[in-house]
Amino acid sequence: MTIEIRDVSKRYGSFQALQNINLEIPKGELVALLGPSGSGKTTLLRMIAGLESIEEGIISFDGKDLTNTHVNQRDVGFVFQHYALFKHMTVFDNIAFGLNVRKKKLRPKKAEIEKKVYELLDLVKLSGFAKRYPSQLSGGQRQRVALARALAVEPQILLLDEPFGALDAKVRKELRRWLRKLHNEMHVTSVFVTHDQEEALDVADRIVIMNEGKIEQIGTPSEVYDSPKSPFVYDFLGDVNLFHGRLDQGKLKVGSVELNVPEYQNISDKEAVGYVRPHHMKIDRQKQSDDAIAAKVFFCHSIGPVWYVELKRENMDEYVEVELTKEEYEQLNLSVGEFVYVRPKEMKVFIPEDFVI
Amino acid sequence: MTTDLVRQEVKPTDGIKHAKKEVNWTKYILISLMFLYLVVFLLIPLVFIFVKAFEKGAEVYFAAITEPDALSAIKLTILVAIISVPLNVVFGIAAAWLITKFQFKGKQILLSLIELPFAVSPVIAGLVLVLFFGPRGVLGPFLNEIGLKIIFSVPGIIIATMFVTLPFVARELIPVMQAQGKTEEEAAISLGANGWQMFLRVTLPSIKWGLLYGMILCNARAIGEFGAVSVVSGHIRGETNTMPLHVEILYNEYQFSAAFAVASLMSLLALVTLLIKTWIEWRTEKH
Numbered sequence: 001m002t003i004e005i006r007d008v009s010k011r012y013g014s015f016q017a018l019q020n021i022n023l024e025i026p027k028g029e030l031v032a033l034l035g036p037s038g039s040g041k042t043t044l045l046r047m048i049a050g051l052e053s054i055e056e057g058i059i060s061f062d063g064k065d066l067t068n069t070h071v072n073q074r075d076v077g078f079v080f081q082h083y084a085l086f087k088h089m090t091v092f093d094n095i096a097f098g099l100n101v102r103k104k105k106l107r108p109k110k111a112e113i114e115k116k117v118y119e120l121l122d123l124v125k126l127s128g129f130a131k132r133y134p135s136q137l138s139g140g141q142r143q144r145v146a147l148a149r150a151l152a153v154e155p156q157i158l159l160l161d162e163p164f165g166a167l168d169a170k171v172r173k174e175l176r177r178w179l180r181k182l183h184n185e186m187h188v189t190s191v192f193v194t195h196d197q198e199e200a201l202d203v204a205d206r207i208v209i210m211n212e213g214k215i216e217q218i219g220t221p222s223e224v225y226d227s228p229k230s231p232f233v234y235d236f237l238g239d240v241n242l243f244h245g246r247l248d249q250g251k252l253k254v255g256s257v258e259l260n261v262p263e264y265q266n267i268s269d270k271e272a273v274g275y276v277r278p279h280h281m282k283i284d285r286q287k288q289s290d291d292a293i294a295a296k297v298f299f300c301h302s303i304g305p306v307w308y309v310e311l312k313r314e315n316m317d318e319y320v321e322v323e324l325t326k327e328e329y330e331q332l333n334l335s336v337g338e339f340v341y342v343r344p345k346e347m348k349v350f351i352p353e354d355f356v357i
Numbered sequence: 358m359t360t361d362l363v364r365q366e367v368k369p370t371d372g373i374k375h376a377k378k379e380v381n382w383t384k385y386i387l388i389s390l391m392f393l394y395l396v397v398f399l400l401i402p403l404v405f406i407f408v409k410a411f412e413k414g415a416e417v418y419f420a421a422i423t424e425p426d427a428l429s430a431i432k433l434t435i436l437v438a439i440i441s442v443p444l445n446v447v448f449g450i451a452a453a454w455l456i457t458k459f460q461f462k463g464k465q466i467l468l469s470l471i472e473l474p475f476a477v478s479p480v481i482a483g484l485v486l487v488l489f490f491g492p493r494g495v496l497g498p499f500l501n502e503i504g505l506k507i508i509f510s511v512p513g514i515i516i517a518t519m520f521v522t523l524p525f526v527a528r529e530l531i532p533v534m535q536a537q538g539k540t541e542e543e544a545a546i547s548l549g550a551n552g553w554q555m556f557l558r559v560t561l562p563s564i565k566w567g568l569l570y571g572m573i574l575c576n577a578r579a580i581g582e583f584g585a586v587s588v589v590s591g592h593i594r595g596e597t598n599t600m601p602l603h604v605e606i607l608y609n610e611y612q613f614s615a616a617f618a619v620a621s622l623m624s625l626l627a628l629v630t631l632l633i634k635t636w637i638e639w640r641t642e643k644h
Binding site: 073209 | 419540543545546548550563
């Protein structure tokens, strides 16, 4: 089912939770709503589900306006952040709930419900757990029960609110992969909310990046990561080094250093900020070109195969972070306190007038 | 210098030992005091009720509780409880639901209003009802015209009991429902349940112990209420006397054994209630 969101706004008292949201989610896609807390992503998800009222704008599924359709008529499966399993029911009864509450005419026979529940338990790899209560399950197992429960009613749309938020790193990664696989098999249009960029980049077909009730950018993971449209997106999707300077005829002047910015040839003397990812920085012992920035090695540490080198810029109270592979780091053989030159291999420049940082 | 150091070293450990001892003493003193207090003020009077009731033998005892006026008082008391407890349950659930699941202006005022019967003396509550429904009250002439008698009859007693017991169920449910939040209910709705199914299958099971606890407290109060009921009842023997009122009448007529016999029956009810309450607490703790 295609979800269409047109000019949707939401206000809580004086707080503008969502502002003019326009978004189309094509049938069968897995879309991530990504943003910091308070960005309105969960509100938007709940509005699609019908758990929040829509006062401004239209939400339609396959061209059918659902603005005034009640949640229980929308045919959506909603997976809650903390699972919201029915504590007093067994796993079996939890999953069967959506089928058991159907009107008599539409309700499957008892044997059919049972078959369906066991199929779903199989799907979420919890076959032996039918008689357990939610309190007897681990976080990851509860999450999968919640998913099976939502899938039992065969929803046209699957909505997940921070589906892996409360799980530990390893389980989270596993479940993430598993959700992706499940989605590839079932092709249910799915939307999930997350504040974890890695999760969004890893799982989603498309990412909708939200900030302060507005959509900042929509695109595939590589689109949003490689060509962020705004400083916010750049900042939110990973670590970043900022170089404040003046933009003049294709050059960003940062102190005594001139960095090349060919895409801004026609702009003269404007304040601008250069954004460089740590892995787009290079460290040299010798000054090799005009765009090399002098800095002192301040701190080095590694996480697995990646080395992070923190450097303090010469005569300035600004720090630069550089990400190196283990080989690169070993080749350089850096020592703390040493003076070197750092050089951006790739940079994106934003002019603050266009964007409020 | 050296002696100073030694002293400093000794002092803290000494202090800790001392503190430990003190804590234990406090604990035991408090425990004994509490037991003494409870025995003197609760247990002895309770035992005394039964002793007094059986003072003149079992025959007198059974005669006292099977005498027509006593039976009528027992029946009326049960009737009052049967009507007021379910009404209170409905009101309590509705009020707790409203307060915990919705945001609205005046919520705090509503909360205070629900607790008003706790603050107001039952006698005053009874008087208010008399002023309102009584023959010379605001609604008196109108009620007289349509032939409905509220004060000095059973409806008045029920209304008075409902007033006094109003907060019990709501007060028990509000914290329980607050702690549960509303995501389970939202989950039920998103799975296609209608409001009624959501209530019966999700809300009610999760609040059942709190609800039962509230009902028991409400029931105990409904059976035992004296002040408010005394004002509106009119003390018509065999008609508008509840058990507590009946006990008072017997006592005032120097029929001590009979008074204590009926009182022992009420105490028995209270003990059973207490047992059920303890059982519920034990169950909820286990879950």
